Amino acid sequence: MTMYHSTLQHDALTPMFDLCRHVISYLDGKLEDPLAATQHNQLPEKQNIDWLIGNQQDKLTIQALIDDLEKSNPDAGQSYFKARTWHLLCWQPIYIAFISIYGLKQLPDFTRFKQQRQHNAIVGFTFHSDKIASGQAEQLIPLAASQLAPLLEHYRTQLDSLQRCRPGYSGRFIADLILGNLLKVKNLVPDFSDQDVLTHAQLWIKAMGLPEKLLKSLTIKDGQTIDFVRTSCCLAYKVNSKLCSTCPKAHK
Template sequence: MLPQLHNIITRRKAPSLHQKIFAYSKQVTPYLSGSFGALNNKSIAVTNENSHKELKRVYDGLSQSHPEAGKAYWLTRTWDLVCWQPIYVTFISIYGLHSLPDIKNIGQFRYKEFITGYRFFNGDHQHGSPEELIPDAGEAILALTEFYRSQISEWTRIRPGFTNHLLADLLLGSLIKLQQHEPSLTNDYITAQAKLWLEACQLSENHLDSLKVDSSSGMLKLIRISCCLVYKCDSRKYCDNCPRHPDNKKIA
């Protein structure tokens, strides 16, 4: 059965909390489309020991679309693609709904060389403040990202230090987006939340140095530790928060 057809046939009515998560997700980006139901054998999920095959197809698709960019870019992009949805859904749930679904068991779907769309197959969740939920969220994210790393290791070498830098940048970048969405959140609050996330995900507090105060807005901005390497693609350039960007080298 085709994966898309399987997802349609097995889709079930989501619990009320998950319906809210799905609605909030679509407001962030249409690519963050959630559903509820059974996972198929093409899902990227801890319940599917063959997830590495779908991740390899993402990598191979990137190599075909951007042959000029090289292996480092293809791997970095593959990692970012498999991590962005779980992190976004976690932040939407915790800060938007003061809840945490079963992130460890989230399923994701590949579309060509992109990963878009996610699914939960159970309604497990907990409620609480961000401070109460972040430790459990961090534990789930650690388990999930370690699974992704082990799956990618089936076909290439991927170092924990490399993925830790990317994960830290993704977490801090999500907090920056949170403050941009809710400007009433102070710099001190965002910094305190960043410290909690880094601790929960067993990442160095040194990553806090990546947070800078923007001289024009007075709000926090991120200068990443890692580089996504998109500048290696034809007609692309450094991202605004790239550590290689000349303006950011002056700040750092």
């Protein structure tokens, strides 16, 4: 049975924070200081655009992110800015969930989760609660999805109010992040097989409410290891003139 538990000390999340930084140095988080949070919430909206805090004000933060992306690569085009923005909005919470579940058999509580905007990137995050759920991946995946799905849907609706971002478009990016991370798990976790990738992919896609057809991105041919081709294109080639190895454009 999966249960949340909390400690009186504020070090319950320390192993998760340390592992996140170990995997990706700028995946840097902390437990929110209640006093700082109160002061932050009292700031005028225009002074709050450095944080995604989970309410309608996030629209301003997302617009500021888009503006900075346009300044950095003015010729990349609106399609690239939208794809890059959506990826930036999603990557941290999904990576955190994967690192916690597959690295520690734990899941933090994403209630009132906040992300930091730093110019044309989103790096840095805070958790409001030090609650931790423990269990096997099969137990934690539905719990993670129940928190991540509404969080990402909130980001999508805010972005959609600025640039058209429909569920089909956003869902492909989310699925690709999930499936790509499962392949990373396979490379890092002993005894996590190709079949485990497929099994867990089904669990994640179903729990996140995504179309099952997106599972076709993963294929296993006779005598070969699992292969992955994205269904979404990040359009990074508009900036660096190179296609990603898993890009659908590279496999046509």
